[in-house]
Amino acid sequence: MNNNFESKGRLAGKVAVITGAARGTGAEVARLFVRSGAQVVIADILDDMGEQLAAELGDTACYLHMDVTSQGDWEAAIGESESRFGVVNVLVNNAAILHLGTIAETSPDDFRKVLDVNLVGPMLGIKVITPAMRRAGGGSIVNVASVDALDPHNGSVCYASSKWGLRCLTRVAAIELGMYGIRVNVVCPSVGSNEMLIPFVGTAIRVEAMDPNADPSLIPTDRLHREEQLIDVARFIAFLASDESASCTGSDYIIDRGQTAGHVIAGLPGDRAIPEW
Template sequence: MQRLANKVAIITGGARGMGAQTSRLFVEEGATVVIADLLESEGQALAAELGDKVSFRRLDVSNAEDWQRLVSETVERHGRIDVLVNNAAVLVFGAIEQLSKADFERALSINLTGTFLGIHTVAPFMREQGAGSIVNISSVDGLRGVNALAAYVSSKWGVRGLTKVAALELGPHGVRVNSVHPGGVDTVMSNPTGASRDELAPQYRTVPLQRIGAPEEIARATLFLASDEASYCNGSELSVDGGVAAGSYYPGLPGSPI
């Protein structure tokens, strides 16, 4: 049985990377999917590839009017919204002393405000339905600190906290809100040069599973939380990080690969 049969899903950042793999998997599992992204050519091509149950809509996740338009059009066309995946994000590097206010705010506006606006806009419709699943893609860096990623880490910790509040407020109305925390994943964001996974392996020696993750591995976790299989999951954090959040190694001691 298809796990998302007869469900309507919006996936932000759905044109490439983890979002594209999530779009593909959701369609395989029976969902009607709205790919929402700023990457118009890639999003339209993916929608055409995946067939009649998929459409593309341009969305700037930091823009409240774009969200209102997207959600209204989706409800008008499909009659409901069962799943929202807040996946769109940017990665901003820079030490705190060198990071500009503009770059810090850019990361927050897309990663955190974009997630807030998604929840804010779909919540009334899901509450009226008495059902829904919101999956917020945070990061393993929403569970820890990382140097040179002050903006990104701050935004992803914010997504984690926002998930908890939304789970409390929407849970009584049958709407579940959970977060996924990926580690390094083989996408343009984490692997902009397109290096092979073998070439990347030395960079992942401190990861217990000794490798970078694949987009489909994150998509499968998102599918679980979106589906009725996760019917008693609300406010939960699902780490899909190869073991990074488990802890760190003391090099040279027993059990350490480094």
């Protein structure tokens, strides 16, 4: 990993609540934030993993059990965060759940459960943390959506709908909270928690090209290993949390290795490298 991007003081003075931080993207964000000088609250329902990560990160981090669908849990977490660290000026809404199934197979309860965690949870977080951020003199909220909110696939009706809604929530929050010095942005990564996929597809999945003329072998999707991709996402979230992104609010930031840019079509000009160029 190239540490030239990271600065120990980049997030100095920042106190961040990161939901879903016990593993995956959230854990990488927590590690990077601590390395960059922030104090971090790891919020999750995976107690053993969360406590282990907090112990790894030391005195600048703590773990709090929090169900993001509970306003009471949010209020307790923000209160505890202020008690421990003095202020709270960064929120990363990363917690999410997955349900895969066709529209025909999906029940209203399936749909509501995903929306409750993936969309109602972030709304509650924004609602509860805003007074704390105002007390801190402003802050930054980063919502973690998905490339599925831009480029959905079959079987993703619950997840993609929730993440599309999170993009809209981001814009409304940015409009309403800007007057308080609070910025709100959303990242849309193509990589996330493999653990969420396993119950639905096992340990292997094959993604078929939607365009029959597209050659998947020509799309460079494997240049980065998953861990490196998660670190890339964490770095972008750190940028949005930092004062370096002071003019950024109400925007989508796509981190998908070019997945939504389009496709390489075999047989058309530009479908392969030109040696002499």
